[in-house]
Amino acid sequence: xxxxxxxxxxxxxxxxxxxxxxxxxxxxxxxxxxxxxxxxxxxxxxxxxxxxxxxxxxxxxxxxxxxxxxxxxxxxxxxxxxxxxxxxxxxxxxxxxxxxxxxxxxxxxxxxxxxxxxxxxxxxxxxxxxxxxxxxxxxxxxxxxxxxxxxxxxxxxxxxxxxxxxxxxxxxxxxxxxxxxxxxxxxxxxxxxxxxxxxxxxxxxxxxxxxxxxxxxxxxxxxxxxxxxxxxxxxxxxxxxxxxxxxxxxxxxxxxxxxxxxxxxxxxxxxxxxxxxxxxxxxxxxxxxxxxxxxxxxxxxxxxxxxxxxxxxxxxxxxxxx
Amino acid sequence: xxxxxxxxxxxxxxxxxxxxxxxxxxxxxxxxxxxxxxxxxxxxxxxxxxxxxxxxxxxxxxxxxxxxxxxxxxxxxxxxxxxxxxxxxxxxxxxxxxxxxxxxxxxxxxxxxxxxxxxxxxxxxxxxxxxxxxxxxxxxxxxxxxxxxxxxxxxxxxxxxxxxxxxxxxxxxxxxxxxxxxxxxxxxxxxxxxxxxxxxxxxxxxxxxxxxxxxxxxxxxxxxxxxxxxxxxxxxxxxxxxxxxxxxxxxxxxxxxxxxxxxxxxxxxxxxxxxxxxxxxxxxxxxxxxxxxxxxxxxxxxxxxxxxxxxxxxxxxxxxxxxxxxxx
Amino acid sequence: xxxxxxxxxxxxxxxxxxxxxxxxxxxxxxxxxxxxxxxxxxxxxxxxxxxxxxxxxxxxxxxxxxxxxxxxxxxxxxxxxxxxxxxxxxxxxxxxxxxxxxxxxxxxxxxxxxxxxxxxxxxxxxxxxxxxxxxxxxxxxxxxxxxxxxxxxxxxxxxxxxxxxxxxxxxxxxxxxxxxxxxxxxxxxxxxxxxxxxxxxxxxxxxxxxxxxxxxxxxxxxxxxxxxxxxxxxxxxxxxxxxxxxxxxxxxxxxxxxxxxxxxxxxxxxxxxxxxxxxxxxxxxxxxxxxxxxxxxxxxxxxxxxxx
Numbered sequence: 014x015x016x017x018x019x020x021x022x023x024x025x026x027x028x029x030x031x032x033x034x035x036x037x038x039x040x041x042x043x044x045x046x047x048x049x050x051x052x053x054x055x056x057x058x059x060x061x062x063x064x065x066x067x068x069x070x071x072x073x074x075x076x077x078x079x080x081x082x083x084x085x086x087x088x089x090x091x092x093x094x095x096x097x098x099x100x101x102x103x104x105x106x107x108x109x110x111x112x113x114x115x116x117x118x119x120x121x122x123x124x125x126x127x128x129x130x131x132x133x134x135x136x137x138x139x140x141x142x143x144x145x146x147x148x149x150x151x152x153x154x155x156x157x158x159x160x161x162x163x164x165x166x167x168x169x170x171x172x173x174x175x176x177x178x179x180x181x182x183x184x185x186x187x188x189x190x191x192x193x194x195x196x197x198x199x200x201x202x203x204x205x206x207x208x209x210x211x212x213x214x215x216x217x218x219x220x221x222x223x224x225x226x227x228x229x230x231x232x233x234x235x236x237x238x239x240x241x242x243x244x245x246x247x248x249x250x251x252x253x254x255x256x257x258x259x260x261x262x263x264x265x266x267x268x269x270x271x272x273x274x275x276x277x278x279x280x281x282x283x284x285x286x287x288x289x290x291x292x293x294x295x296x297x298x299x300x301x302x303x304x305x306x307x308x309x310x311x312x313x314x315x316x317x318x319x320x321x322x323x324x325x326x327x328x329x330x331x332x333x334x335x
Numbered sequence: 336x337x338x339x340x341x342x343x344x345x346x347x348x349x350x351x352x353x354x355x356x357x358x359x360x361x362x363x364x365x366x367x368x369x370x371x372x373x374x375x376x377x378x379x380x381x382x383x384x385x386x387x388x389x390x391x392x393x394x395x396x397x398x399x400x401x402x403x404x405x406x407x408x409x410x411x412x413x414x415x416x417x418x419x420x421x422x423x424x425x426x427x428x429x430x431x432x433x434x435x436x437x438x439x440x441x442x443x444x445x446x447x448x449x450x451x452x453x454x455x456x457x458x459x460x461x462x463x464x465x466x467x468x469x470x471x472x473x474x475x476x477x478x479x480x481x482x483x484x485x486x487x488x489x490x491x492x493x494x495x496x497x498x499x500x501x502x503x504x505x506x507x508x509x510x511x512x513x514x515x516x517x518x519x520x521x522x523x524x525x526x527x528x529x530x531x532x533x534x535x536x537x538x539x540x541x542x543x544x545x546x547x548x549x550x551x552x553x554x555x556x557x558x559x560x561x562x563x564x565x566x567x568x569x570x571x572x573x574x575x576x577x578x579x580x581x582x583x584x585x586x587x588x589x590x591x592x593x594x595x596x597x598x599x600x601x602x603x604x605x606x607x608x609x610x611x612x613x614x615x616x617x618x619x620x621x622x623x624x625x626x627x628x629x630x631x632x633x634x635x636x637x638x639x640x641x642x643x644x645x646x647x648x649x650x651x652x653x654x655x656x657x658x659x660x661x662x663x
Numbered sequence: 664x665x666x667x668x669x670x671x672x673x674x675x676x677x678x679x680x681x682x683x684x685x686x687x688x689x690x691x692x693x694x695x696x697x698x699x700x701x702x703x704x705x706x707x708x709x710x711x712x713x714x715x716x717x718x719x720x721x722x723x724x725x726x727x728x729x730x731x732x733x734x735x736x737x738x739x740x741x742x743x744x745x746x747x748x749x750x751x752x753x754x755x756x757x758x759x760x761x762x763x764x765x766x767x768x769x770x771x772x773x774x775x776x777x778x779x780x781x782x783x784x785x786x787x788x789x790x791x792x793x794x795x796x797x798x799x800x801x802x803x804x805x806x807x808x809x810x811x812x813x814x815x816x817x818x819x820x821x822x823x824x825x826x827x828x829x830x831x832x833x834x835x836x837x838x839x840x841x842x843x844x845x846x847x848x849x850x851x852x853x854x855x856x857x858x859x860x861x862x863x864x865x866x867x868x869x870x871x872x873x874x875x876x877x878x879x880x881x882x883x884x885x886x887x888x889x890x891x892x893x894x895x896x897x898x899x900x901x902x903x904x905x906x907x908x909x910x911x912x913x914x915x916x917x918x919x920x921x922x923x924x925x926x927x928x929x930x931x932x933x934x935x936x937x938x939x940x941x942x943x944x945x946x947x948x949x950x951x952x953x954x955x956x957x958x959x960x961x962x963x964x965x966x967x968x969x970x971x
Binding site for chain 3: 301
């Protein structure tokens with residue numbers, strides 16, 4: 014088990030190198046001179062020279078990458094072009110705001126997805142199942158930006174029940190009630206698609222598991238229907254369910270950019286969008302890096318969880334008998 | 336006969352598929368006496384497993400028991416609620432499946448899976464149930480049962496897993512044991528051991544047993560009665576000695592001709608039945624075997640064959656046999 | 664020996680290249696008709712296909728069937744459906760919604776279809792190569808793809824498009840890049856599993872060369888799942904692409920696709936909700952139609968699913 018975790022941790026090392034290299038190369042992909050890309054069009058020649066020096070822009074690409082990486086590893090993402098602040102200062106608080114929205118959305122998606130998926134699979138082709146299939150199809154292909162706007166239209170503009178935008182400060186603003194009110198619509202908008210995807214996966218996985226021989230054996234043993242569903246089937250369906258749940262949380266942690274944009278939620282996705290509009294490359298780099306790291310770590314956690322629940326990996330002594 | 340533990344009367348189990356109605360079991364009747372062994376024989380797809388699962392009421396949509404009666408002692412199994420049926424399964428009727436490799440839940444220990452059955456059907460719990468599980472594991476020949484209770488299925492070989500599944504099936508000393516090709520997936524050397532074990536526990540518990548197989552050697556070694564199935568229908572049914580000595584249905588005759596006998600003279604050749612059995616999706620009227628039958632005549636393609644109580648003591652479902660019987 | 668062409672039995676040597684080709688065509692034709700019969704049984708899939716054909720025709724014929732110039736104000740700003748003689752009303756600048764939807768379909772369909780097709784083509788080559796050659800080549804390709812899997816797909820596309828200059832070409836490029844890893848992984852997995860089939864070994868023992876094996880055995884067996892997967896992706900990519908347009912990374916004003924129309928509608932959301940609702944609704948149903956076609960294809964191309 015420990016061996017598995019160590020091995021799995023080792024696999025993310027090359028991935029993280031690759032990710033950082035990709036983010037590094039972004040600055041070179043942008044059209045125009047790299048110094049302009051990194052310092053903005055109004056930078057003085059002095060600033061340009063400074064960045065050339067600090068990142069070794071006159072040296073070969075590998076050296077540049079090395080220098081850049083050592084900056085990043087010290088938490089130095091460079092300076093934002095748009096508002097002259099350090100990128101790190103800018104993005105970490107934003108990431109925390111995204112995490113709040115991600116967690117509420119994920120919670121909603123998990124509850125709806127799991128329950129709908131399991132109930133649908135327990136009576137395949139019944140009414141609830143058909144209803145679930147239709148729902149997952151609908152919400153699986155609904156564009157989040159459009160769904161968000163419809164929510165705003167109905168709940169904020171027409172009925173005036175909930176605020177659409179205006180969330181600027183999470184801490185020290187209007188208090189917890191205010192935060193919760195501001196969270197409701199974005200949470201629904203962001204959680205709808207993951208809920209549909211999770212429900213679909215849970216349903217498919219449960220149906221697959223329920224067709225296994227050991228389920229037939231459990232029925233032949235006279236185990237109650239509900240117990241088979243909850244104990245035998247769900248326990249075996251756990252790895253794919255955990256994987257899809259982790260994946261969706263990863264997506265949400267990346268800031269559901271569209272939802273953040275529509276509701277002006279001060280998260281990492283909104284920040285990324287603003288950076289893109291301002292062609293603020295250092296901020297784009299910082300934001301994408303932090304999102305990728307979060308995504309990789311969530312997937313790592315899922316793999317470790319799945320390894321822990323699999324007796325074949327947990328007990329790695331192999332086949333013992335004849 | 337009044338001491339029948341199980342009566343199956345004109346059982347029909349159909350599956351509604353997009354391609355049509357698959358009549359997996361179509362008109363099957365037999366009786367099982369206490370303590371006796373009935374073998375159901377047939378090729379793959381002849382409806383043997385569906386028969387077993389129909390008795391256990393394990394058929395899932397799109398499959399459905401559309402007609403017939405299944406009477407266990409005095410209970411009409413088809414009239415029971417799912418709850419009542421659950422109380423019966425694994426308790427009064429135990430079942431052993433074909434593939435031991437996939438029949439145990441991979442994430443629970445062997446002990447948990449045996450204990451679960453015991454707890455579900457008896458008043459035993461905790462330590463008592465575990466003690467009973469150990470006793471069962473010893474009974475089915477698993478060495479060092481105490482130590483193996485907390486092992487997972489993947490730590491067991493195929494033969495050992497089948498022993499565990501037998502232990503689960505007999506945990507509550509059932510009146511009927513249904514074994515659906517219990518040795519098909521096992522090594523040849525293990526097959527004999529498992530069959531002997533089944534025979535031993537069946538005798539020890541005094542249960543009746545339905546043994547499903549496609550191996551006529553197994554039939555001759557284990558069966559009291561034999562029922563031959565073909566394409567979802569019954570072909571011949573009766574005492575094993577009678578049928579082996581005097582098979583009446585052309586299909587049964589063909590089956591028995593296709594096995595090697597030790598006393599065969601060198602000149603006699605091994606015969607086989609040519610062709611393949613039809614898949615009974617929306618089958619046309621008439622005998623399903625007619626296209627492969629050496630004795631087929633016009634009537635076989637027009638009418639379903641009649642049940643004939645033969646003079647030799649078996650029941651055959653065949654126009655040709657009916658004609659033979661009618662002849663002076 | 665008889666002269667009658669037959670699939671089995673006689674020696675392959677006796678048949679000319681032309682005969683072989685004809686036979687291949689015949690097999691392909693039979694496979695296609697079989698698949699079509701299976702597909703035709705799925706009413707939802709057939710309906711979705713007909714709907715998509717109509718949508719594509721409308722997009723192609725937009726210049727001739729649009730009642731108005733899509734970039735010209737012909738009605739009141741945010742006019743509701745029916746006003747000024749505009750069936751679907753006007754947008755925030757009083758331009759005809761219906762004409763804009765017709766024209767917008769051209770770009771929106773394009774950014775759904777082109778990246779998916781391009782990414783599939785690249786992925787088939789990449790995945791086939793990695794999966795068939797195996798060894799360190801496979802390892803390198805897969806590790807590089809892993810790097811892309813570290814980014815959520817939509818985010819990857821947004822970042823690439825955001826770095827480059829906005830426009831339709833950028834949009835197509837960024838979605839293609841983001842999509843390649845996903846399809847490549849499927850191609851590779853299928854290739855590896857097909858490669859291990861006994862019939863490949865048999866073909867190799869029979870003297871078939873690598874290109875022959877790839878073209879005659881591996882590719883056909885791998886193509887069905889890939890085509891099914893790609894078809895389902897088209898709808899999704901249309902949603903993603905429209906999203907990028909919504910963010911202003913795609914087509915630039917005054918031209919529009921369905922995504923930018925949703926975005927434009929925000930300005931008059933309260934006064935003229937139809938300007939947001941209609942284009943979004945169109946995205947949803949067209950995307951759904953692609954899913955239905957994908958599901959129908961899955962049932963049609965998977966011979967194991969055909970019996971049921």
